[in-house]
Every structure is written in structure tokens, then in C-alpha cells.
Amino acid sequence: MDINILTVFILAIFVGVEIITKVPPTLHTPLMSGSNAISGIAVVGAIISTELNGGVGSYLGLLAVIFATVNVVGGFMVTDRMLKMFKRK
Amino acid sequence: MLLSNLSYVLASVLFILGIKKLSHPKTAREGNFIAALGMLIAIVATLLSNGQIDLKLIFIGMIIGSIIGALFATKVEMTQMPQMVAIFNGFGGGASALVAAAEFLKGGEISVFTISTISISVFIGTLTLTGSFIAFGKLQGFISGQPIVFPGQQLLNALLAITLLAVGILLSISSPTEIEYFYYLIAISAILGITLTIPIGGADMPVVVSLLNSYSGVAAAATGFVLMNNGLIISGALVGASGLILTSIMCKGMNRSLANVIFGAVGLKQESSSSASGKEVAIKSYSTEEAAMIFDAAEKIIIVPGYGLAVAQAQHSAREVAEYLEAQGKQVLYAIHPVAGRMPGHMNVLLAEANIPYEQLKDLDEINSEFEDCDVALVLGANDVVNPAARHDTTSPIFGMPILDVDKSRTVIINKRTMNTGFAGIQNELFGYDNSIMVFGDAKDMLQQLLKDLKDL
Known part of the structure; x- marks a missing residue:
């Protein structure tokens, strides 16, 4: 196994903790739906897994593309809808 | 592969910048857009740099997924x-x-x-x-x-x-x-x-x-x-x-x-403990007219919304009352407990939807020192999060839970539909306090009546 990839993972966790603790409670719901959309990055993996002539794997890939796209599109859209509502006086 | 790998670096940077911008409501929307852009870059680069993928299948999937996602996102109620x-x-x-x-x-x-x-x-x-x-x-x-x-x-x-x-x-x-x-x-x-x-x-x-x-x-x-x-x-x-x-x-x-x-399976068969304790609290029940007079004399008012408020769809009525009081020169703030909704930050979204400015929404740490010089705390559909037993009663199931110290206000006006207990299934001793007043009724009806009575004063 490539140790670099583990390094990236660990460092990303630290970055995540650092930036997310700065998000105020007011925005925790948009944070959740937004991070949800980001976890839709699985769509990248789904695209790769639809390799031509991949048999059953391709169809799992298709289902994965659907699930992940729901996440990405729905997640970012609903977050935007919520954030639009936060107004100053 | 180099292209897609570079695009992931860029996408990761954009995700991090996007979340960073979520640290303030002013920049949050931009942050969400930046993160979405990062996602778009990652997807396009992946499509371009993998020759062996089934493009037709992918586009079918993406179209179906986009339609479902967009439908969810536009139709869902904030509650x-x-x-x-x-x-x-x-x-x-x-x-x-x-x-x-x-x-x-x-x-x-x-x-x-x-x-x-x-x-x-x-x-x-x-x-x-x-x-x-x-x-x-x-x-x-x-x-x-x-x-x-x-x-x-x-x-x-x-x-x-x-x-x-x-x-x-x-x-x-x-x-x-x-x-x-x-x-x-x-x-x-x-x-x-x-x-x-x-x-x-x-x-x-x-x-x-x-x-x-x-x-x-x-x-x-x-x-x-x-x-x-x-x-x-x-x-x-x-x-x-x-x-x-x-x-x-x-x-x-x-x-x-x-x-x-x-x-823990908390929330199960608690009714025995509350009825067995048999501690009846003596309460004072006021009409909205009497409550309106108390508001009229107040200068600083803190509204404490609970999930009950959202269920009754009373956020807009709460804002109308608050705006009327502010127009009379009074200060109005909202106290939001961390678990006031059904998910983190839920109550803030529900109040934002009702056009309540986010500067007025204060979280637990910010607001608790404010109750001491507060004239009226208006509790709407919240129960366990304002129960002072959490501070002193070691036998209470909610003992130790951080609460909003509404009891420190000069007057606490509590709106509830009935005397039913909250999620924790326990009676709230706050209701029997000398400075507590109950106004029964559906939150929306009560607030609308209150607004009318305030205007009639």
C-alpha cells in the first residue's frame, strides 16, 4: 500500500476539523447538506466503475452514478436554497 | 490520468475554501457555489480522462440522478x-x-x-x-x-x-x-x-x-x-x-x-416515572390580553423557540409579534438551544425562512448571560431545554444538560398546547415558578391573538 495516500487521508481529517469547528451553529444545517453534496464525490468513482464491457459491475456503476448524482445535485441545490434565506436586518 | 489527478487537487482546494466560507452567513452562499464548482471540475475531468468508460450509461445515470435530486431540493419543506x-x-x-x-x-x-x-x-x-x-x-x-x-x-x-x-x-x-x-x-x-x-x-x-x-x-x-x-x-x-x-x-x-x-433507547416508557412522582406544579394561566400588558411594560424580550413552534408553523407569527414589539422601541432576541430542532442548526433555518435576521439569533453561550436583565422570556413550544431541574436536580433524567436560563428573566411566559411533558417525559418545574406564566393554546393562534391584543392596548 502507498503510504502517501494514508498521509493525505490523515492530513485531510485535520484540515476538516480545523475548518468545520469555525462554522457557526446558525449554519450547521447548510453545512450538513453541503458536506452531503461533497460526499457525492463518489460520483467520480462511479464514473470510473462503468468501464465498457464491465458486465454486472457496469450496472452497479450506473446505479452508483444515479445515487451520487442525486446527492451532488440535490445537496448543492438545497444548500443554496437555504443559504438564500439567511438575511441581515 | 494526470489531468484527472490535477483536477482532484483543484476540487479538494475548492471544497476546503467553500467550507471555509461557510463560517459566515454573508459569504456562505458563495462558499457553496465554490464547492459545487469544485465538484463540476472533478466530474468533467474524470469524464475526459477515462477512455474506457460507458458514456451513454453515465449520462443516463446523471440525468436520472439530477432530476431526482433537483425535485427533492426544490420541493422539500424546511421542516x-x-x-x-x-x-x-x-x-x-x-x-x-x-x-x-x-x-x-x-x-x-x-x-x-x-x-x-x-x-x-x-x-x-x-x-x-x-x-x-x-x-x-x-x-x-x-x-x-x-x-x-x-x-x-x-x-x-x-x-x-x-x-x-x-x-x-x-x-x-x-x-x-x-x-x-x-x-x-x-x-x-x-x-x-x-x-x-x-x-x-x-x-x-x-x-x-x-x-x-x-x-x-x-x-x-x-x-x-x-x-x-x-x-x-x-x-x-x-x-x-x-x-x-x-x-x-x-x-x-x-x-x-x-x-x-x-x-440507551431513551424516550421509552417514561410516563410511569412522571406520574408516579405525582409532583403537581401549581401554575398561573393568563390570557393573551394579560400577557400583552406584560409585553407592553417590557424593554428587553428574548424569544425561545422550540420544535413545537415549527410544528405549529408559527415562525411567521412570531416574527410579526417581534417586529411589532421592536417598532415600539423594545429589544427582541432569539435564544436557540443546540438541540432545538430535528438536526443541528435546524431552528436557525426555520427562523431564517420566516425572514428573521440571523443577527438576532443567539446560541446558548451567547444568550445565557442576557437573561438576567431580560424582562420577558417568551418560551414557544420548548420544554426540556428550559427546565431548571437540569441545573440542580441530580435525580432528573436531564440533569447536567445545558439549558437556557429563562427562569432568570423577570417574567417567563410559556406557551404550550397542554400540560403534556416534553421528550424526556418529565414535568417541568419551571411552570410552577413565581415568575412563570402559562398561556395555553396553539402557538400560531396564540401569537396572532397576542399581536391583536398588543395593537389594541
């Missing part, structure tokens, strides 16, 4: 946001598990390391999928919000977990790989997602939704290890960390450990 996030967590976890499964079924030589990461990804992803669907069902009311418990439940979960581990190890070391183990792995993960979620009560759902949010990130990261893909690993780690931080904030807000939330 239903927890359900929506729950089901999206499920989709995210499901997608990660499917990608890992596709990688497994592709066959060929798979190293022990890869098969272990596939197992982890499939396990967490499937558990997130079924767990999220149960959470969705509970929040939406398809399944009883009551904890579902049966004898030997913990034992069953423990057995399932042990079997799962055994199957995972067998799958990793079997050579040639036994595909049956893979199916067992999926089945047990799916069952475990259900059995771990059904015993958790409706009021504890904020914790569960946060936790599943974290899992969906971890599943994506695990899939990143399967594909050796930095984009998935970084994004997954960010989401995993986010969900975990929110989970811990929710647990602190209820003064409960995560283990207690997951295994």
Missing part, C-alpha cells in the same frame, strides 16, 4: 430538512458501497489490501444506506418515532458485528476469493444498519443523522482507498470530520454520551 439530509446520506453511502462492489465484481487479481478496503467500504456504505432509510422513515412518520426494542437486541447486534468481522476476514484471506462471503457481508451490513437505528427515539434523531452524515464521508474515503483516488479520500475525510463534530455538539447539547444515544 422536512432532517429527513432529506437523512435520505441523501443514504444515497451517498449507497453510491460508495456500489462503487466498491463494482470494483470487486470486476474480478482479476485483487490484493488483500484492496479487498479489505472494499469490505470496509461496502460495510459502512450499506449500513449508512439502510440506517438512513430507517432514520428517514422515523422522521417522516412512516415508522414509529418511539424506540423499537426487543429482548436480546444488544446481544443480536453484538453477534451480527462479530459475524460481520469474521466474514470480512474470511473474504480478505480466502484464495481464490469466495464470492458468497461478499454477499453475506452485504446482507449483514444491511441488517446491522436497521437493527442499530430502530432502537433510537425520535428526539435523538439529530445525533443519528449527524452520525450517518459522518459515515457517508467515511464510506467515500474508504472507496477512495479502493480506487487509490485522492479526490475521494480528501472529500470523504472532510465530510467524515464534519459529521463527527456535529455529532459531538449534539451529544453535548443533550449531555449524553454517544453510546447512550445509540444504545
Whole structure:
């Protein structure tokens, strides 16, 4: 196994903790739906897994593309809808 | 491959910048846009740099997914946001598990390391999928919000977990790989997602939704290890960390450990304890007209909204009352308890929807010192989060929970429909305090009547 990839993972966790603790409670719901959309990055993996002539794997890939796209599109859209509502006086 | 790898670096940077901009409501919308841009770049680069993919299949999938996602996003009510996030967590976890499964079924030589990461990804992803669907069902009311418990439940979960581990190890070391183990792995993960979620009560759902949010990130990261893909690993780690931080904030807000939330089955058969104690509190019940006179004499007012307010769709009426009072030169603030809604920050969104400016919404730490010189605290549909017993009564189930110190205000006006208890199933001693006044009725009707009476003064 490539140790670099583990390094990236660990460092990303630290970055995540650092930036997310700065998000105020007011925005925790948009944070959740937004991070949800980001976890839709699985769509990248789904695209790769639809390799031509991949048999059953391709169809799992298709289902994965659907699930992940729901996440990405729905997640970012609903977050935007919520954030639009936060107004100053 | 260089193109797509570079694009993942760029996408990760944009995700991080996007979340950073979420640290203030002014820049948050821009942050969300930046993160979405990062996602678009990652997707386009992946499409361009992989020649061996089935483009037709991908576009069909993306169109279906976009339609479903857009429908959800535009139709959902703000009160239903927890359900929506729950089901999206499920989709995210499901997608990660499917990608890992596709990688497994592709066959060929798979190293022990890869098969272990596939197992982890499939396990967490499937558990997130079924767990999220149960959470969705509970929040939406398809399944009883009551904890579902049966004898030997913990034992069953423990057995399932042990079997799962055994199957995972067998799958990793079997050579040639036994595909049956893979199916067992999926089945047990799916069952475990259900059995771990059904015993958790409706009021504890904020914790569960946060936790599943974290899992969906971890599943994506695990899939990143399967594909050796930095984009998935970084994004997954960010989401995993986010969900975990929110989970811990929710647990602190209820003064409960995560283990207690997951295994405690809190919310079950509490009625015996409250009726058996038999402590009747003597309350004063006022009409809205009398309450209006108290408001008229007040200078500083703090509104404490609970989930009951949202259920009654009374946010707009609350804002109308607040705006009228402000026009009279009074100061109005809102006190938001961390667990005031059905998910982290839920109440803030519900109030933002009613056009209440975010500067007026104060969280627990900010507001508690404000109650001492507050003339009227108006409690709308909140109960356990304002129960002073949490501060001093060591026998109370909510003892130690951080609460809003409304009792320190000169007058506390509490609106409730009935004298029923809150989620914790206990009577609130606040209602019997000398400075407490009850105004019974539906929150919306009460507030509208109050506004009318204020104008008539």
C-alpha cells in the first residue's frame, strides 16, 4: 500500500476539523447538506466503475452514478436554497 | 490520468475554501457555489480522462440522478430538512458501497489490501444506506418515532458485528476469493444498519443523522482507498470530520454520551416515572390580553423557540409579534438551544425562512448571560431545554444538560398546547415558578391573538 495516500487521508481529517469547528451553529444545517453534496464525490468513482464491457459491475456503476448524482445535485441545490434565506436586518 | 489527478487537487482546494466560507452567513452562499464548482471540475475531468468508460450509461445515470435530486431540493419543506439530509446520506453511502462492489465484481487479481478496503467500504456504505432509510422513515412518520426494542437486541447486534468481522476476514484471506462471503457481508451490513437505528427515539434523531452524515464521508474515503483516488479520500475525510463534530455538539447539547444515544433507547416508557412522582406544579394561566400588558411594560424580550413552534408553523407569527414589539422601541432576541430542532442548526433555518435576521439569533453561550436583565422570556413550544431541574436536580433524567436560563428573566411566559411533558417525559418545574406564566393554546393562534391584543392596548 502507498503510504502517501494514508498521509493525505490523515492530513485531510485535520484540515476538516480545523475548518468545520469555525462554522457557526446558525449554519450547521447548510453545512450538513453541503458536506452531503461533497460526499457525492463518489460520483467520480462511479464514473470510473462503468468501464465498457464491465458486465454486472457496469450496472452497479450506473446505479452508483444515479445515487451520487442525486446527492451532488440535490445537496448543492438545497444548500443554496437555504443559504438564500439567511438575511441581515 | 494526470489531468484527472490535477483536477482532484483543484476540487479538494475548492471544497476546503467553500467550507471555509461557510463560517459566515454573508459569504456562505458563495462558499457553496465554490464547492459545487469544485465538484463540476472533478466530474468533467474524470469524464475526459477515462477512455474506457460507458458514456451513454453515465449520462443516463446523471440525468436520472439530477432530476431526482433537483425535485427533492426544490420541493422539500424546511421542516422536512432532517429527513432529506437523512435520505441523501443514504444515497451517498449507497453510491460508495456500489462503487466498491463494482470494483470487486470486476474480478482479476485483487490484493488483500484492496479487498479489505472494499469490505470496509461496502460495510459502512450499506449500513449508512439502510440506517438512513430507517432514520428517514422515523422522521417522516412512516415508522414509529418511539424506540423499537426487543429482548436480546444488544446481544443480536453484538453477534451480527462479530459475524460481520469474521466474514470480512474470511473474504480478505480466502484464495481464490469466495464470492458468497461478499454477499453475506452485504446482507449483514444491511441488517446491522436497521437493527442499530430502530432502537433510537425520535428526539435523538439529530445525533443519528449527524452520525450517518459522518459515515457517508467515511464510506467515500474508504472507496477512495479502493480506487487509490485522492479526490475521494480528501472529500470523504472532510465530510467524515464534519459529521463527527456535529455529532459531538449534539451529544453535548443533550449531555449524553454517544453510546447512550445509540444504545440507551431513551424516550421509552417514561410516563410511569412522571406520574408516579405525582409532583403537581401549581401554575398561573393568563390570557393573551394579560400577557400583552406584560409585553407592553417590557424593554428587553428574548424569544425561545422550540420544535413545537415549527410544528405549529408559527415562525411567521412570531416574527410579526417581534417586529411589532421592536417598532415600539423594545429589544427582541432569539435564544436557540443546540438541540432545538430535528438536526443541528435546524431552528436557525426555520427562523431564517420566516425572514428573521440571523443577527438576532443567539446560541446558548451567547444568550445565557442576557437573561438576567431580560424582562420577558417568551418560551414557544420548548420544554426540556428550559427546565431548571437540569441545573440542580441530580435525580432528573436531564440533569447536567445545558439549558437556557429563562427562569432568570423577570417574567417567563410559556406557551404550550397542554400540560403534556416534553421528550424526556418529565414535568417541568419551571411552570410552577413565581415568575412563570402559562398561556395555553396553539402557538400560531396564540401569537396572532397576542399581536391583536398588543395593537389594541
